[in-house]
Amino acid sequence: MKNRKLRSLLISLGVIIGLLIIVAGAATVVIRSLLAAGIVSQSDITSTLVLGSKYFIAIGIVLLLIIVLLIVFWKRESKFQFWLKWESLIVFLVTIVVSMTSMIFGPMQGLMNANNAGTSINSISKELSNDGNQLTQQISSEGTTLLQNTKGYLPIKAKKVNVFGWASTSPFYGGTGSGSGNTSKNIDIYQSLKDAGFTTNQKLYNFYHNYRKSRPSSGSILGADWTLPEPKGSQYSKSLINQTKKFSDTAIVVLSRSGGEGNDLPTDMRNMAANQTYHGRKDDFNKGQSYLEIDNPEKEMLKLVNQNFKNVIVVVNSANSMELGWLKNYSHIKAALWMAGTGAQGFEALGKILKGEINPSGRTTDTYVYNLKNTPTYNNFGSYYYSGQEAAYVHETENIFVGYKYWETRYLNNQKGYRQHVQYPFGYGLSYTTFKQSMSKLNVNKSSGEISFNVTVKNTGRRSGKDVVQVYYTAPYYNGGIEKSATNLLDFAKTKNLKPGESQTIKFSFNRAEMSSYDEKDGGHYVLDRGEYQIQIKNNSHSVIATRNYNLSKKITYNTLLGDSGTTSNQFQYAENDGSNFTYLSRKNNFANYKEATKAPSANTKLKSNLLKTATLAQNYKNTNSSGSMPSQNQNNNLVLSDLRGKSYNNSKWNKLINQMSVSDMGKLITYGGYQTFPIRSIGKIGTHDFDGPAGFNSLFASVTSKLNTTSFPTEVMLASTWSKQLAKKYGEQVGKEGKQANISGWYGPAMNLHRSAFGGRNFEYFSEDPKLSGFMASNEISGAKKYGVYSYIKHFAMNEQETNRFYIKKDGSISGLMTWNTEQAIREAYLKPFRMAVENGGASAAMTSYSMIGNRWSGANKQLLQNILRKEWGFKGLTETDYFAGGFLNANESILNGGDLMLSTLGNAQVTDTSNPKVVKAMRRASHNILYTVANSNAYAKGHYHKGQSVLWNYQQTLIRYIIVVAVILLLLQILVVFLYRRKYVKKS
Structure with missing residues (x-):
């Protein structure tokens, strides 16, 4: 009898522990899959487990209690044993169900919502999908840039072509990370050539395909493999070369370079960062050679092609501007085309351009230089740490002189020096035809400061085509005065498709305030210095077509810049000096301080101690002092969010609506902002x-990806290279239409940080080195998407110009940000200008802040940035959201108290604490107001009225609840069965 009871006890314990192991095992599998996919980090899991510990504690307590009861009472009579075992099992199962349900509908709800979005999004229609593909092809058609066309070689007459370069079999359609697209239904280079009527050499294709079938992982948030799979010259057999020569005398060479989130491109392929890998041959790159130079196998291939083919065309498939001086070294290279990431369908344009069905009209979005080591940013871009202090930094010492603004200023009136350094200026691009641009006189309204003029463009060639009118200005510079570039993009326009002999007149109008410079003196303001202003139309940033002068007799000061809602004043002077006394580049005496300003920082550079202590890092945060009276929540005002749709931001009903929310409601709304609003x-x-x-x-989530068939567009570099505001607007409208059909309301884009360096890992998802070009493209995208109810998150606000140390893991395992130092003038004139245009011209109502720290203040908790500039100065109405909430130096309390609203968190690690403090609760109310205002005016509320009491559950939640009900019924039936078995076994016997 004792043995039977002991055996029964052990079996009972085994069953219960086995159930626990199964639950734990399933959870482990899910967690590992999330980690492997990069959806969550280890710190996310840890923080969520801490928050959810109370649910696991309940399971542990019940299990421990059951074990104790089974051991204590294992000698009791059979009737008692029967009840103890069965009721223990049922109670344990109920505890697991209740705990897991509470966990899923509690701290895991954000992740569950994001991971199950596939249950509540829709596939877009075939018609809309076709529209997206057509637009993608149009953007690539107009964005492809003709860099070289010796003696008008293109378009080509050949019908057969050899395609060289392993990259031709696996080009880059975009970048990696959050800015990537779905290219599963892509049109590749060979399909493009075939569709245009060309025949390609299958044996050459097979050679590359057999050499390597797929490209190595070109980049991820966690690491990157920069291997370039290119055969050595010796690997091309003599028979293969002879066969290619017989096949055609025309060769197309494809070279590709990629970029991605989390990693900047290597400046030295022999000495890469810890999270970068290279599996190519050691001798492929020479010592000190960068990823943006051609490697030795590519040189060998180019030499081979040049020796054996009369006509060579190069296709540069890279969003990052490469060093292309080698194009001059091969006599048979007749033409070169630049194609940044094309999206899934964009390569279809290549064959049509080569054939002449499409006349290329793209222009460069960056300055192409012969040697990137000579750029003023080179020595101050990358990984730098303060000596003896665990803090990363970057000194943006070039000041306002980013890209062409340096080259055009440094070599003003020095054509020889300019040509030694610059290969293709900003805004450069050739055509199959010729154009003539003529500029009218200026029409000046002296009272308003409005200046207007016309530009007439005539096609003087033999082919139809589009031209780009580029308008620049030059402001008077006084040596040692306010820093100014010798030329600045002011506006641009793209013509319609002009037939030979056809003309088009385009009107330009702007206010003279747009030519002002920021002056930090006397508290900060914008000024127009007295003197002569040159307004020019150019072929590019360097080549002038026509000039008109505007003279200003006296200095004008702007305390409120045109378009702003509030007054201007210094906000970022604290971010100019970290205590190490580095030097900013100055135009004074023609950049006399260039060597000192652009040198690499010393290894002994130290951060002023108080700047680390006062930095907006989580470890420095202390609960704010309690002040004021606690707002009254949980009121019943009988309002629903849809009642506020279309109401002004300051409408009194917003307060009444927010009064209905509990503090817990506001906390959930703020915390769970990862790929959703709650x-x-x-x-x-x-x-x-x-x-x-x-x-x-x-989306990174598999359940979404399987259903999402929205368009994979070209990269923002390709869009910007069209220099077409109309195409940017169409792009945004297509995003808006697709969002409306797919049930997607928010779009994490466009991104508009600058190409400060050619090595920027995310340059593919930023437009340009120029703020005006970036701002015009972004604002048109945003207004287009907004037309169909999609709110665009302008990002990364602000100063996220490099990926290196964007956030880095410290020795103690915590995460910290990158301290970025620059002048107030540069921050405003360069890095914030695209965002300002997006708000004031595009109507942006959402912004994603960056991990970057402006000086020692994290952007997501930067009062100067989020309140003083964004809201007060620019008049922004809407929400701000953090970048992915990875814990570490990010702090939800600090964010909302300084102007942040929403946390990009799928887990419970971004919770607002100290909610008994009236000051914190008031900040939660403001954040909730901003989130709700944005959502109420989106496509989510375009179709009808949502009544109080109507279900707000996601589809998957409704399904889960049905499953929970089924489980509850099963447990109830199990309880009934236990009672039945007990009665049959014991009651009848008695």
């Missing part, structure tokens, strides 16, 4: 979907 029952707020990224909607 549903709130008390105000009838449904949940919305917010998706990545700048190249069209995409």
Whole structure:
């Protein structure tokens, strides 16, 4: 009898522990898959487990209690044993169900919402998908840039072509990370050539395909493999070369370079960062050679092609500007085309351009130089740490002189020096035809400061084509005065398709305030110095077509810049000096301080101690002092969010609506902002979907990806290279239409940081080195998407110009940010200008802040940036969201108290604490207001009225609840069965 009871006890314990192991094992599998996919980090899991520990504690306590009861009472009579075992099992199962349900609908809800978005999004229609593909092809057609066309070689007459370069079999359609797109249904280079009527050499294709079938992982958030799979020259057999020569005398060479989130491109392929790998041959790159130079196998291939083919065309497939001086070294290279990331369908343009069906009209978005080591940013871009202090930094010592603004200023009136350094100026591009541009006189309204003029463009060649009118200005510079570039892009326009002999007149109008410079003196303001202003139309940043002068007799000061809502004043002077006394580049005496300003920082550079202590790092945060009276929440005002749609931001009903929310409601709304906005029952707020990224909607979550068939657009570099505001508007409208059909309301794009360096890992998802070009493209995208109810998250706000140390893991395992130092003038004139245009011209109502720290203040908790500039100065109405909430130096309390609203968090690691403090609760109310205002005016509320009491649950939640009900019924039936078995076994016997 004892043995039977002991055996029964052990079996009972085994069953219960086995169930626990199964649950734990399933959780482990899920966690590992999330980690492997990069959806969450280890710190996310840890923080969520800490928050969810109370649910696991309940399971542990019940299990421990059951074990104790089974051991203590294992000698009791059979009737008692029967009840103890079965009721223990049922109680344990109920505990697991209740705990897991509480966990899923508690701290795991954000992740569950994001991971199950596929249950509530829709596939877009075939017709809309076709529209997206057509637009992608049009953008690539107009964005492809003709860099070289010796003696008008293109378009080509050949029908057969040899395609060289392994990259031809696996080109880059975009970049990696959140800005990537779905290219599973792509058109590759060979398909493009075939569709245009060309025949390609299959034996050459097979040679590359057999050499390597797929490209190595070109980049991820966690690391990158920069291997370039290119055969050595000796690997091309003599028979293969002879066969290619017989096949055609024309060769197309394809070279590709990639970039991605989390990693900047290597400046030295022999000495890469810890999270970068290279599996190519050691001798492929010479010592000190960068990723943006051609490697030795590529040189050998180019030499081989040049020796054996009369006509060579090069296709440069890279969003990052490469060193292309080698194009001059091969006599048979007749033409070169630049194609940045094309999206899934964009390569279809290549064959049509080569054939002449499309006349290329793209222009460069960056300055192409012969040697990137000579750029003023080179020595101050990358990984730098303060000596003896665990803090990363970057000194942006070039000041306002980013890209062409340096080269055009440094070599003003020095054509020889300019040509030694610059190969292709900013805004450069050739055509198959010729154009003549003529500029009218200026029409000046002296009272308003409005200046207007016309530009007439005539096609003087023999082919139809489009031209780009580029308008620049030069402001008077006084040696040692306010820093100014010798030329600045002011505006641009693209013509319609002009037939030979056809003309088009385009009117330009602007206010003279747009030519002002920021002056930090006397508190800060914008000024127009007295003197002569040159307004020019150019072929590019360097080649002048016509000039008109505007003279200003006296200095004008602007305390409120045109378009702003508030007054201007210094906000970022604290970010100019970290205590190490580095030097900013100055135009004074023609950059006399160039060597000192652009040198690499010393290894002994130290951060002023108080700047580390006062930095907006989580470890420095202390609960704010309690002040004021606690707002009254949980009121019943009988409002739902849809009642506020279309109401002004300051409408009194917003306060009444927010009064209905509990502090817990506001906390959930703020915390769970990862790829969504959270549903709130008390105000009838449904949940919305917010998706990545700048190249069209995409998602890291498998359940979404399988259903998402939205367009994979070209990269923002390709869009910017069209120099077409109209195409940018169409791009945004297509995103808006797709979002509306797919049930997606928020779009994590466009991204508009600058190409400060050619090595920027995310240059593919940023437009240009120029703020005006970036701002015009972005604002048109945003207004286009907004037309169909999609709110665009302008990002990364601000100063996210490099990926290196964007956030880095410290020795103690915590995460910290990159301290970025620059002048107030440069921050405003260069890095903030695209965002200002996006708000004031594009109507942006959402912004994603960056990991970057402006000086020692994290952008996501930077009062000067989020309140003083964005809201007060620019008049922004809407929400701000952090970049992915990875813990570490990020702090939700600090963010909302300084102007942040939403946390890009799928887990519970971004919770607002200290909610008994009236000051914190008031900040939560403001944040909730901003989020709700944005969502109420989106496509989520375009179709109808949502009533209080109507379900705000996601589809998957409704399904889960049905499953929970089924499980509850099963447990109830199990309990009934236990009672039945007990009665049959024991009651009848008695």
